[in-house]
Amino acid sequence: MEKVPDNFLGIEPELSNFEKSRVVVASAPYEKTVTYGKGTSKGPRAIIEASKQLEFWDEELKANIVEKIGGVATLKPYDIKNKKPEEVAQILERETKKLIERKKFVVTLGGEHSMCIGPARAYSKSFQNISILYFDAHGDLRNEYMGSEYNHACALRRIADVNGNIVHIGCRSLEEEQMGFIEKNKLKFFWAHEFKRGLVNYEGIINSLKENVYISFDIDVLDSGLHPSTSNPEPGGLDWYDMITVLRNVGKEKNIVGFDICEHSPIKNFYAYDFTAAKLAYKTIGYALLKT
Template sequence: MSYSKNYAGIPDEFAQLETAKIILIPVPYDGTSTWGKGADKGPRAFLEATENMELYDIETDTEVYEQGIHLTEPITENASPEAVVNAVYKTTKDYIKRNKFVTLFGGEHSISIGTIRAFNECFDNLTVLHIDAHADLRESYNGSKYNHACAVHEASQTTNLIQVGIRSMDAIEKTLIDEEKTFFAHDTVNDEYWVDKVIEAMTDNVFITFDLDALDPSILPSTGTPEPGGLFWYETLDFLKQVFEEKNVVGFDIIELCPNASDKSSDFLAAKLYYKMLSYKFMGEAADEEYDNTYDVDYKAGNTNLRFDDDEE
């Protein structure tokens, strides 16, 4: 591997499972994408970028890695889309049960079906904040309900789903979307109060699924289905910071980085976004303060002893 065994190359003392507050699960999967391929390479590119990132955050005046970030073995199950979703579900739920702040980096968006399912079983009255260019609400696509185009259909039925940045969808999704909880890009661009409206629609517990194609392709071109008219860096950070300040964000995933050898800036943006989200989550918490993650689950342990397919190269 071209990056260290620890996230961002942090010292071992901050990377141990037993003491780390934060879990990072890589999911290098690209089994259901239909246009730009390469999301399975996203976690590796992301982790490589973290090794070239300053770990002091100026805005929050913190070094959040000192809270402890444990990088798990990647989930490499690829027998079927359903098997991948189930592996993600079991692994995510295992770490929530261990009282960790669980984060994932994909991989394409179908992995979030399993992630959201685990968080929804662990936290009462969950809001799923879906930040994306695409609605991803289809009940099935290409003969499967475990498809990237169906990433939040289950969430729309079982959670308080709020969608932000949407600017592309199929006509069938118009019959499935909740317009009162959907904040289309063409509306938010002219609405100075859109962030307040989004937060007002949330419950206390929030899980964030962040598809990188929510961002404008001028700042992040390396994604499978780039769409014009996306979010920009500082408006995204302002929005996320307010969510973290006003709600109990219980975890998040970031997906759909499709690295391009000629564009390292997208990899670095994804790395920086991940670290900023952690910084917002823990900015008021001392490194030695115990993380309080309240859940109520009946869990059966899953296998996390998984590796990248090319680790033996």
């Protein structure tokens, strides 16, 4: 039996060449500040393994995404295991900026959600008129948590330090102080209960975003009954079609410039959850680069 190449999608060199590929997949296997469940450092590897089982044809976009966009290159994982979270932010910002300068569309696989700070900052500083579209069950707006301003619970607050154009999707857990920050800074929140009760304003989401959009996914935005393999699960949440409806609309109307997927914590022998994260990555690439 022929061995499948060890990269995102398990694709041959003609479709995974760095110089020719528009998209690059980076891995940030980090879990230094996790405060509940463990295992997020194994997320990137699990997502890449699951991606090898994906069908390349997408029935919704009516295209072989990887061929249509000219390939996807997979980078060697960042060596960040023993770094402080503020160092990780600096490293990922620097490395993402280098890739942006080479005209690459960067997909970063985490890892705990603190690792989104670096890529989000790199994109915020590299593009004008840019919003952060943040999918998460939690507010992530604490200024400091457990002795660190770069804890995963502070991720969006550190992004807001450099980019206040934030649209948050799917939140259902935050403290009162964070609510004050949201109101003071006029951040746009579209709550999980609005999706569950059919009250979400999809047009309002689009109108809240600027021309360019960087997306950060915490996989716990999904209903915990559908995707329990995450370090900080919350009851309720979005279902698959809630999420991809938002993504498809954003892809049609805006310019998605890059994204990350964080907080996937694999459960042994439960491959469906790994596959969900892998398909989310693949479809988001399609929504971003194939206008439908």
